[in-house]
Every structure is written in C-alpha cells, then in structure tokens.
Amino acid sequence: MPLPEFAFKLRTFGTGFSKITHRLLTEIKPEDVTMLQFEILYLLYTEDSPTFGRIGACVGMSLPNTSREVKKLMEKKLVTKRADLKDKRVHFVELSPAGTELMDECSARLERLIAEQFAHLNPEETAEVMQALDLLSEKLLGE
Known part of the structure; x- marks a missing residue:
C-alpha cells in the first residue's frame, strides 16, 4: 500500500476510534470526576501502581499538574499513594478500595x-473484528 494512502486510512480510523472512545468514556464517567481525573483512574485501573511521572506521561501532563489532580482524587478517597521503600522520593499511586469499586x-x-x-x-x-484488532495491536502497537 502506498504510504500516503496508509497514512490517510490510519488517520481516518484513529480519528473515528478516538471519537467513539471519547463518547463511551463520557457516558461512563462519574459526574463528580473530571475527564482528566477519569483518565488517571482508568490508567490506575489498567496499570499496576504507576509513579506520578508515569501517570503524567500517559495523560500528557506536567508533574505539578499530575500531583494536583492526584491530590484531588485522594481527597475524594479514590486513590492512595505510597512511597518506594528504596527511594522515598518516588511515590506510587493506586486505586483505593472505593476507587476500585467505582472503576469496576x-x-x-x-x-x-x-x-x-x-x-x-x-x-x-465479531470474530473478524477481533482478529483485525489483534492484528492492529501486533503490527501497529507492538503488543
């Protein structure tokens, strides 16, 4: 496939997929949580104990902004943080039991x-779509 056509199809698919994802996430997001906070909660739900730096990198925020949003989630009792035993400067963020229940x-x-x-x-x-998703994950995401 010529590269411009490949890029066009990939961009078109990505845009459409992004719209569907945003709509679905908007529909399931709790009202008292911002979309950004929900993205953090979703990351914590799918990834085991990321650091503040990892959270910021995944949601596209600076470390100070990440810290502020995590603090808000801590105030809502949806997340907790814990220090690394070896390096007290490093903190991991995890869903609290209430956060896990909400995300379930x-x-x-x-x-x-x-x-x-x-x-x-x-x-x-359905089987064809699942096969296509497996192929896309393998070839484009390296998974």
Missing part, C-alpha cells in the same frame, strides 16, 4: 455500552 462499575457499564454499540454484528463478523 464503570468497566461493567463500558462492556454493556460496547455490547449495545456492536450488537448488529453477527458471530462471524
């Missing part, structure tokens, strides 16, 4: 919304 509920809602969104696919089409 959000994950269940997301699964229901995805099922509704793609209910029109028959089993063969």
